[in-house]
Amino acid sequence: MDCRQWFALALLAPCLSLAQTSDPGSASRCATRLSVAFLGTSPTSTLMQSVDPKSQVDSLLVDPAFYERFARFINATFNSAPSSIPEQDAAYWLTKVILTNDRPWKDLFEGPYRVDPPNASGGDPQVVSDSNGLGYFRSTPWQIEYEGNEPAGYKLRTAYRIMNNTIGLHLIPATNAPGVDISATGRQQPQCAGCHYDSVYALDKIARVLTVRQGTGSNTTFLPPDPAQIPQTVLGGVVIHDDADLVHALIASPSFSFRACRLGFLFLYGRAEYTTEASVFDACVDAFNADGRIQAALKSIVSNKSFCQ
Amino acid sequence: MRTRIAAVALAILLGGAGCDGMIQGADNNPTRTAKKAASKAALTPPGLDPVVAPTERTYLGFDGVDLAASRVVAPAGTDRDRIKPYSALMGDYPRILGNAPGLLDTMAATFADPGPRWYQETKANAVSVYSAYRIAFEGCLTLTGSGATYAAAPTAASATAACTAWQTAFWSRVPATGEVSTCANFATQGTTTETNPRRQWAYTCAAVATAGQFLTF
Numbered sequence A: 001m002d003c004r005q006w007f008a009l010a011l012l013a014p015c016l017s018l019a020q021t022s023d024p025g026s027a028s029r030c031a032t033r034l035s036v037a038f039l040g041t042s043p044t045s046t047l048m049q050s051v052d053p054k055s056q057v058d059s060l061l062v063d064p065a066f067y068e069r070f071a072r073f074i075n076a077t078f079n080s081a082p083s084s085i086p087e088q089d090a091a092y093w094l095t096k097v098i099l100t101n102d103r104p105w106k107d108l109f110e111g112p113y114r115v116d117p118p119n120a121s122g123g124d125p126q127v128v129s130d131s132n133g134l135g136y137f138r139s140t141p142w143q144i145e146y147e148g149n150e151p152a153g154y155k156l157r158t159a160y161r162i163m164n165n166t167i168g169l170h171l172i173p174a175t176n177a178p179g180v181d182i183s184a185t186g187r188q189q190p191q192c193a194g195c196h197y198d199s200v201y202a203l204d205k206i207a208r209v210l211t212v213r214q215g216t217g218s219n220t221t222f223l224p225p226d227p228a229q230i231p232q233t234v235l236g237g238v239v240i241h242d243d244a245d246l247v248h249a250l251i252a253s254p255s256f257s258f259r260a261c262r263l264g265f266l267f268l269y270g271r272a273e274y275t276t277e278a279s280v281f282d283a284c285v286d287a288f289n290a291d292g293r294i295q296a297a298l299k300s301i302v303s304n305k306s307f308c309q
Numbered sequence B: 001m002r003t004r005i006a007a008v009a010l011a012i013l014l015g016g017a018g019c020d021g022m023i024q025g026a027d028n029n030p031t032r033t034a035k036k037a038a039s040k041a042a043l044t045p046p047g048l049d050p051v052v053a054p055t056e057r058t059y060l061g062f063d064g065v066d067l068a069a070s071r072v073v074a075p076a077g078t079d080r081d082r083i084k085p086y087s088a089l090m091g092d093y094p095r096i097l098g099n100a101p102g103l104l105d106t107m108a109a110t111f112a113d114p115g116p117r118w119y120q121e122t123k124a125n126a127v128s129v130y131s132a133y134r135i136a137f138e139g140c141l142t143l144t145g146s147g148a149t150y151a152a153a154p155t156a157a158s159a160t161a162a163c164t165a166w167q168t169a170f171w172s173r174v175p176a177t178g179e180v181s182t183c184a185n186f187a188t189q190g191t192t193t194e195t196n197p198r199r200q201w202a203y204t205c206a207a208v209a210t211a212g213q214f215l216t217f
Helices: A003-008 A012-021 A026-039 A045-049 A053-060 A064-078 A090-100 A140-145 A156-167 A190-198 A203-207 A243-251 A254-269 A275-291 A294-303 B002-016 B030-042 B086-097 B102-106 B126-143 B156-171 B177-190 B197-209
Strands: A113-116 A126-129 A212-214 A221-223 A232-234 A238-240
Touching: A026 A045, A026 A053, A026 A064, A026 A254, A026 A294, A026 B086, A045 A053, A053 A294, A064 A090, A064 A156, A064 A254, A090 A113, A090 A126, A090 A140, A090 A294, A113 A140, A156 A203, A156 A243, A156 A254, A190 A203, A203 A232, A238 A243, A243 A254, A254 A275, A254 A294, A275 A294, B086 B102, B086 B126, B086 B197, B102 B126, B126 B197, B156 B177, B156 B197, B177 B197
Parallel strands: none
Antiparallel strands: A113 A126, A212 A221, A232 A238
């Protein structure tokens, strides 16, 4: 029966539907999109020949190539450049552990881990269990990388990086003229206070509960914060006593799941979601909140039929 | 849900009375509703399902700012073609050509393959596209180096057949008539300065393998 007969039978809709779906290459294009997006590689012959490539997503999510690609993506998103010191790319190393061990995404930021330099015999940096760990945020190499250069040792840069990595906060630093007072007193000037003191993300307030840098580079040590400065009230009314309080509050907020799904879109689409894709995004947030793993967020996004269209 | 039903019911009642207004998100103005529907349809290109309506859900940051405020208003499902990374091309050229062009191994820097622990969205530029053509030509030359079909110069008929086959295989889709004819015209008219038929075919093959339909995913 051809289309004219379908028309004669007044079955226009099924005929059009048939025409729209008769695309013999759609499955292999979908296989390519999935494989390159998740693994960065050409699809396997098995995936290429699958009539329903999306049914293979679970396999892609446990592929070591996915661990590697996603860890690189996170590292490049959380840092402005690769470090010449491998252990300073702590997010990369810990992301691989989180994915490999099927751990909740929040463990990247608050899990009992620490990223150490390679042992004496060389090799890769080591991710070790540490009951005092806070994701990679208390790893010494990472702390040194983001210790900043505040004159009194307040770790403004660390405060910002913690918020940027967990919830995607983006602040644009102001450029100072030579000779401008960049001390805590100077930062209270109106043009600086917006980010440093007045905002719910007040960097100076948050930095007061973090350890204090002493020295620089390999000579850096971190001293306990001044008890007189603790606690601080930030994030619109959250009382924090230390970095753990800060991270817990960030992770418990809607901003955290929003960030997870925004990362998912960036990874899978190469761009953020559009307004018109909000329903896909909302489904991602629901999936992530229910499951806790970043893999659930990614799977939710590609499960929508729009991904392979 | 109860609130929404009540709002819709109220909107119907008010609509019947000729009232023009917004009731908790339900719009009872038929002209405005039609405009919104048309606007929504315009954001969905032909061939794509309307996944896609902006939702009412909002995500607020600690400062009360809508986290989704920066979303771009654009048709759903568009701007999807991403340039394949070098790591994917390493497998894709052999997959479509049946051989591994030797040039490919030397092109990591040309295609901006990121270093250890790093990632970057691949961008196309003049050098990378030209290099892609060189790689494809090398592989295509091997492909067309044997076989009776490629021993003779392309004709309209043979070029149409070969172009259709290559475009279908390389692009994973049936090419449009215009795409086939463009390719066939190139084979029969754009390669005539080359006297070796197998190289004529290789140039044609390489053109198909350097199209965006292959280099993007």
